Amino acid sequence: MSILIHQNTRVIVQGITGRDGSFHTQQMLEYGTSIVGGVTPGKEGESVHGVPVFNSAKQAVNATGADTSIIYVPERFASDAIIEAADAGISLIVCITEGLPVNDVMKIKQYLDEKGVRLVGPNCPGLISPGKSKIGIMPGHIFKPGNVGVISRSGTLTYEIVYNLTSSGFGTSTCIGIGGDPIIGSSFIDVLHLFKDDPDTESIVLIGEIGGDAEEKAAEYISKNLGHKKVISFIAGRTAPPEKRMGHAGAIISQGKGTAESKVEALESAGVKVAEKPSDIPALLR
Amino acid sequence: MKLLEHQAKEVFRNYNIKTPREHVAQTTEEACEHAKKIGTPLVVKAQVPVGGRGKAGGVKLVKDLSEVASVSKQILGMNIKQCLVKKVLVSQALPFEIEYYISITLDRASMKPMFIISPSGGVDIEEISKNQPEKIFNLSVDLVVGIKTYEMRSVYRKCFQDEKNPPSISDFQQLLETLYEIYLKEDAGLVEINPLIILDGKFVALDAKMLIDDNALFRHSYYKSLENENDEETAQEKEARESGLAYISLDGDIACIVNGAGLAMATMDVVKHWGGQPANFLDIGGSSNPAKMIKALEIIASNPNVKSVLINIFGGITRCDDIATGLVQALETTGFSLPLSVRLIGTNDAQAKEMLKQVKISVFTDMNEAIKVAVQHAQGGN
Incomplete structure (x- = not known):
């Protein structure tokens, strides 16, 4: 088992004819992901790496029976692409695009919640269930199947940590990058909740960073609900200065809130071991 | 991006929120002209995008017109937290007894806008929440029903x-509705009035702070045009922003070039763990453009504190061979002479290592090893 995605997940790519969309379609196909269609308005009839292109998400879903969409549409059009996917009947939307206005995501989140549609991201690397399906931009070869669930607000830092895990013999059940923005579709808690009941996920690595209080909330959830699984964490940004946005829109210590210290303390008091460096994580999992 | 006080107040006036009579001035002469029209008492306020202006001497009360010239002369050209004061706001001084605080911002936990309101304003909100938390009232806004009147009444009382x-x-309800409208229409991450005063039973905004969502600047061309003048950034930060790199200056001596914000932060943390001090945060982003690498090296080399350079790349979309190409070009064209420690892993790392071997740069696979060497370089070792 794994969470959210598996061998039979049928995926459409919104923005498939763009540079990133096309490149990653190829990468996902090579990984074995079932990419059944693509969407670019005005390009219906074309194909990208053998995948048929449709003018709208609705047409793509009707023709292919897709249940999942991944979005590479540029930031000005990405908000609308998410809404279009939800209206077309997609149940899991993964938005890779970075730079969506916060107010747009705030409204989208409410819209999707009412429809019961799940969003991962925006501004995220996507998700992978190694050996089964990859819906994202992560380098597939660093992963191997296993029993560690990984949740992260970051991209390359996740790869670094997974690389350390894989080199030390730990495989991954599902790895999900939830995104670095102030408002995201799926929170740490949403994903922890799925890992809680996944029999193939024996332990969890939670990769957080400064800004907001998602890690503190996650700590509370872990202490109440995840006594039966080992949870290890790493928090990036112990050396980050206050009031500066550290690359990710959501990574900012603001008005004294969102510090690494606060997150480490909350996680440790929930019984989570917090690694000093990414390379310390495998030892803490043993 | 942050609006300056006078810019935020202009927005307020467009939405019919009252401000004192005031004008912005770039020279002492202009300040005196405005002062004559406004009359005394008045306040001369430095226009910089940082807090703590008052403590730094950037806000002065003037009781006699004859003092305006000397006071503005003193404030114009001041440096407040490394920001040069290029403009002052000459503003009517109004009487008040109680200073209120009001702001609307995103509450990340509920993912909704939230008002923070307090009758103990005039100081930072952090100070109020530390000393008088019972004097802070929150009011959450629902995206469908808006501001709930019954909650608004309770806060009012x-x-x-x-x-x-x-x-x-x-009037209170109108003020809240207006601030919420500004928050949405202007894509503001924060709209703050502190202090808000009451004059003859009406609200007046004595100060104003607004943050605009950088991601939404594409639909606000006016704010976009103010960007260069407003940002509290160093020369390197400005150059980096214009080149599409995320860069933040820090106090240390080990320059870091990393792909991805999370890994960049973690790299800084591990530098510190091994006894070094990072000179910057720099995320070259996910693109595979060698030109970005050249720009990144130029920017860090212009920081005189840097003694050692660390490059940490985990290739995914970013290809290691592109990084190596940029690095080789930069070394050839810029006469870059700082000691380098390079860690490359991921997409096309073998080609990259081969290319760098030609120019006698050895490449690490392990992040800790590369960082330890960078720390040694900074401490004068080889």
Whole structure:
């Protein structure tokens, strides 16, 4: 088992004819992901790496029976692409695009919640269930199947940590990058909740960073609900200065809130071991 | 991006929020002209995008017109937290008894806008929440029903109980509705009035702070045009922003070039763990453009504190061979002479290592090893 995605997940790519969309379609196909269609308005009839292109998400879903969409549409059009996917009947939307206005995501989140549609991201690397399906931009070869669930607000830092895990013999059940923005579709808690009941996920690595209080909330959830699984964490940004946005829109210590210290303390008091460096994580999992 | 006080107040006036009579001036002469029209008492306020202006001497009360010239001369050209004061706001000084605080911002936990309101304003909100948390009232806004009137009434009663000439409840509601409208329409991450005062039973904004969502600047060309003048950034930060790199100056001597914000932060943390001090945060982003690498090296080399350079790349979309190409070009064209420690892993790392071997740069696979060497370089070792 794994969470959210598996061998039979049928995926459409919104923005498939763009540079990133096309490149990653190829990468996902090579990984074995079932990419059944693509969407670019005005390009219906074309194909990208053998995948048929449709003018709208609705047409793509009707023709292919897709249940999942991944979005590479540029930031000005990405908000609308998410809404279009939800209206077309997609149940899991993964938005890779970075730079969506916060107010747009705030409204989208409410819209999707009412429809019961799940969003991962925006501004995220996507998700992978190694050996089964990859819906994202992560380098597939660093992963191997296993029993560690990984949740992260970051991209390359996740790869670094997974690389350390894989080199030390730990495989991954599902790895999900939830995104670095102030408002995201799926929170740490949403994903922890799925890992809680996944029999193939024996332990969890939670990769957080400064800004907001998602890690503190996650700590509370872990202490109440995840006594039966080992949870290890790493928090990036112990050396980050206050009031500066550290690359990710959501990574900012603001008005004294969102510090690494606060997150480490909350996680440790929930019984989570917090690694000093990414390379310390495998030892803490043993 | 942050708006300056006078820019935020212009937005307020467009939305019919009252401000004192005031004008912005770039020279002493202009300040004197404005002062004559406004009359005394008045306040001369430095226009910089940082807090703590008052403490730094950037806000002065003037009781006699004859003092305006000397006061503005003193403030114009001041440096407040490394920001040069290029403009002052000459503003009518109004009488008040109670200073209120009001702001609307995103509450990340509920993912909704939230008002923070307090009758103990005039100081930072952090100070109020530390010393008088009971004097802070929160009011969450629902995206469908908006501001809930019953909640608004309850805050109104608590907030204005000590006010001799309180504003009407409909004025309070109007103020909240207007701030919420500004928050949405202007894509503001924060709209803050501190202090907000009451003059003859009406609200007046004595100060104003607004943050605009950088991601939404594409639909606000006016704010976009203010960007260069407003940002509290160093020369390197400005150059980096214009080249599409995320860069933040720090106090240390080990320059870091990393792909991805999370890994960049973690790299800084591990530098510190091994006894070094990072000179910057730099995320070259996910693109595979060698030109970005050249720009990144130029920017860090222009920081005189840098003694050692660390490059940490985990290739995914970013290809290691592109990084190596940029690095080789930069070394050839710029006469870059700082000691380098390079860690490359991921997409096309073998080609990259081969290319760098030609120019006698050895490449690490392990992040800790590369960082330890960078720390040694900074400490004068080889």
